[in-house]
Amino acid sequence: MTQTRSGEDAQKHDGQAPSRRNRRFRGCAGLLAAGLLTITSACGLEPSSTYVPESAPGSVEPIPDLPEGTQLTVTTKNFTEQLILGKIGVLTAQAAGFDVVDQTNIPGPQALRQLMTDHTADMTYEYTGTAWLSYLGHDEGIPDPDEQWEAVRDADASLGLTWLPPAPLNNVYALAMSSETKDKLGDVSNLSDIADLPPEELTFCIESDFNSRSDGFQPMLEHYGIDVPDGNVKILDAGAVYTATEQGDCNFGEVFTTDGRIKSLNLTVLEDDESFFPAYNASPVINTELLEKYPELEDAYNQVSEKLTNEVLIELNRQVDVDGREPADVAFDWMVDEGFITEP
Structure with a gap:
């Protein structure tokens, strides 16, 4: 999934004590x-x-008898959420006792995929829909999160990659509206509700990639029976869509469901009540050979994944994109707060 999430907003003070900020x-x-x-x-x-x-173990404990100096390489892509997840992956492996090689911030999904399939890297957080559509070449995604995960898990097993159970977070396309639009339109909370609105209210702000995707704007309109009048759709840069939606330039704007600007701009995300969009849950993906050698890694990553919800990532992404904090500090503070690791 092509995703642009790295806003360059001015840094603001987040109210945390200096010892937990600008570490x-x-x-x-x-x-x-x-x-x-x-x-x-x-x-x-x-x-x-x-x-x-620097961190110390918490509920993620060192693996017994792990040979000193055992390396584990973590990699992720280079947008905000992936950088945060990558640092979570690094900190988890460190708490388990590994010497971690940090190869996060890889420019482009295909380069990252190559690192994982040739086992140059050992661990990443990947999205189920991305693997199914972009890497495995399927034309349509699977809306059910469990079925989508099982499909990519089974497909990647032959490549020596193990997909651990997915996190609740589902970073997928959605439509959102401003608080003012929500008040104006009344009882609109689902995508299916849009079809019942008057034509003059069917105004949209989207970016070009979403407009041309097989799982994007036009197929979504057809699926929900929404007939949009000519001239009611504005094609904008991804970052401008959020601002335009909040300012009322359109009633509905394209968003990613874990983007921090949803919270900072007080946008309301409409529910995909007929499950049009494929599932894009993030899962820890680990080199199978390494996992078989150190099966304790599964519990380490599973306990972290269980806490990674959309609401959590919206807040963590907001701290990076709006407050200007380092992804590593945001990941560290969250993991300390959850008890996965401790401060040394």
Whole structure:
């Protein structure tokens, strides 16, 4: 699924204590302020793509008798949610006792897929719908989350990849409306409700990819029997869709269901009540050989996945895209709050 989620909004203070914010700079703040060091000097700062805070085990415990120095490579794609999930994957593996190689922030799904299928990387968080449609080449997705997961699990088994049970989070296309539009239109909460609206209220803001997909805008309209008048659809850049929807330039805008801007802009997501959109649940995908050698990894990742809901990712994504926080710090704080890891 082509996904654009990395907003560049100005950083805001998130109200957390300094010890839980801007963790990367804590040790060098005084020297930097005094002008004695630059960011690129021997301060020991890591690139943001490989940085994670130091942590200690919590409910994710070290694997008994794991040989010292055993490596596990984590990889993800390069948009906000994947960066957060990648750091969660890194921190989970570290708590289990692995020396983790951080290969998150890979530009493009096909490059990531290659890393996993040739076993250069050992673990990623992948979306069931992405694997089914983009990697395995099927024309239609499967709306039922369990059936979609089972299908990709079975298909990838021959490639030496094990799909652990999916998280509740389902990062899929949806339509949303502003609070003002919600008040104006009244009892509209499902996509099927849109078909009953007057033609003048059928205004949409979408981006070009959604407009041309086989699981996108036009097939959705046909599925729900929505007849949109000519001129009622605005094609915008992905980021502009959210703002235009919130400002009332259209009644309905295309969103991803875990985007942090849903919360920051107070948008209401309409339910896909006839299950048109395929399931895009995120699952931990692990090198089967490594998992067979260290089966305790399954419990480690499963306990984390159970807590990854749409509501959780909306908030975590918001902290990165709106508040300007580091994905690694956001992932760390969430995992500490849930008790999966602890601060050293």
